[in-house]
Amino acid sequence: MKQRDKKKTLAKNERMNAVKVPDLDELDDTREQTAYKTLRAEHKRHETFKGNLRLVPGRIAEIKSNYLYIVEVGGVYHRASLSGRLKQYSYASTALSAVGDAVELDLANAPDYRIENILPRKNTLSRYAGGGFQKEIILAANIDQVIITTSWRMPLVKFGLIDRYLCIAALEGLDAVIVINKVDLCEDRSELDESTAYYGESGYQVLRTSAVTGEGMAELKQALQDRDSVFSGQSGTGKSTLINWLEPALNLPTAEVSDYNEKGRHTTTQAILIPWSFGGHLLDTPGIKTVNLHRDAKAEIPRIFPGFSRWAPHCRFRDCSHTHESDCAVLQALEEEKLPVERYESYLRIQESL
Ligand SMILES: Nc1nc2c(ncn2[C@@H]2O[C@H](COP(=O)(O)OP(=O)(O)OP(=O)(O)O)[C@@H](O)[C@H]2O)c(=O)[nH]1
Ligand SMILES: [Mg+2]
Ligand SMILES: [Zn+2]
Structure with a gap:
């Protein structure tokens, strides 16, 4: 199915230039009037009215507006719109479609491709808006892994933040890879080894990288190869630099570039799925920098906090919070110094924040 050769020729800019679209966002205001239609449309969503139609599998690479989608079909990008039936449904739910969704397309009116079906998601990557309701904003669907990017120095590595990202990844059903970047700034490698050992012991892949030395x-x-990844991490840790190193054609703005040339700075506001020339995709998204955990996560954290899966099943109580309970395997690991006190404190901080 994969057509690597075609992908290779598709530099991001080329693709973006090929897609010229008017700004249709203002049409969103029709939402209210069609609310009643939505109620009727919802139960019909899974019915296929065009049973005799040949549907082709594709993937949503970008959502320009409610009316204009960019879909990847066998490594080639096309413009597409939602079928009328899905369009009605989308008024009720902004989460109907997301970048990364697997879809079925009707090509009968090519080049106007129509998305006829959106297939069930393997997982979602979400952001939670602050405020009372913590509204879920789906950034993308069907992403394989999060590349949690930190830097050893400048900015200083924050393990508490790594823990938060790891919790989010676990809650969303995403694999996680920890990248400690800027290791060229590390003079004492034993300090680096010691401070990251816990994550290795807990089963995570920990990579040390430097865009300066190539390490x-x-x-x-x-x-990254043949997987769909999203880079997340604090500003300045080197996400764009690493991505540019791997895929120079993307030429993402980095700190240095944007400092000197404000005009050249273009910030992504929507998630986009970009193919790697070596296979797999990069999900480019702006929203992931803020790491809010949903309040509902509180009950899950005692089981999914990094490393805890080794111990939590052995606690006496199934819903053990690992704080005051007797026969708590996590507290025992803490006592035996298998669980570093810094990580346990990080766990308590996350629980308190929810
Ligand atoms: N010493 C050193 N500096 C690096 C390395 N990687 C990136 N940098 C520098 O770190 C700064 C920030 O890099 P960016 O790639 O812009 O960081 P970012 O994570 O994309 O930041 P945001 O886009 O703001 O989230 C730049 O000045 C890079 O040159 C590295 O491996 N070693
Ligand atoms: Mg960047
Ligand atoms: Zn416990």
């Missing part, structure tokens, strides 16, 4: 870049490429 670890082959391993990073290997981890």
Whole structure:
């Protein structure tokens, strides 16, 4: 199915230039009037009215507006719209479609491709808006892994933040790879080894990279190959630099570039699925930098906090919070120094924040 050769020729900019679209966002205001239609349309969503139609599988690469989608079909990008039936449904739910969704397309009116079906999601990557309701904003669907990007120095590595990202990944059903970038700034490798050992012991892949010396870049490429990944991490840790190193054609703005040339700075506001020339995709998204955990996550954290799966099943109580309970395997691991006190404190901080 994969047509690598075609993908290789598709530099991002080329693709974007080929897709010229008017701004249709203002049409969103018709939402209210069609609310009643939505109620009727919802139960019909899974019916196929065009049973005799040949549907082709594709993937949503970008959502320009409610009316204009960019879909990837066998490594080639096309413009597409939602079928009327799905369009009605989308008024009720902004989460109807997401970048990364697997879809079925009707090509009968090519080049106007129509999305006829959106297939069930394997997982979603969400952001939670602050405020009372913590509204879920789906950034993307069917992503394989999160590349949690930190830097050893500048900015200083924050393990508490790594823990948060790892919790989010676990809650969303995404694999996680930890990248400690800027290791060229590390003078004492034993300090680096010691402070990251816990994550290795807990089963996570920990990569040390440097875009300056090239260290670890082959391993990073290997981890990304043939998978769909999203880079997340604090500003300045080197996400764009690493991505540019791997795929120079993308030419994402980095700190240095944007400092000197404000005009050249273009910020992504929507998620986009970009193919790697070596296979797999990069999900480029702006929203992931803010790491809110949903309040509902509180009950899950005692089981999914990094490393805890080794111990939590052995606690006496199934819903053990690992704080005051007797026969708590996590507290025992803490006592035996298998669980570093810093990680346990990080766990408590996350629980308190929810
Ligand atoms: N010493 C060193 N500096 C690096 C390395 N990787 C990136 N940098 C520098 O770190 C700064 C920030 O890099 P970016 O790639 O813009 O960081 P980012 O994570 O994309 O930041 P945001 O887009 O703001 O989230 C730049 O000045 C890079 O040159 C590295 O491996 N070693
Ligand atoms: Mg960047
Ligand atoms: Zn416990």
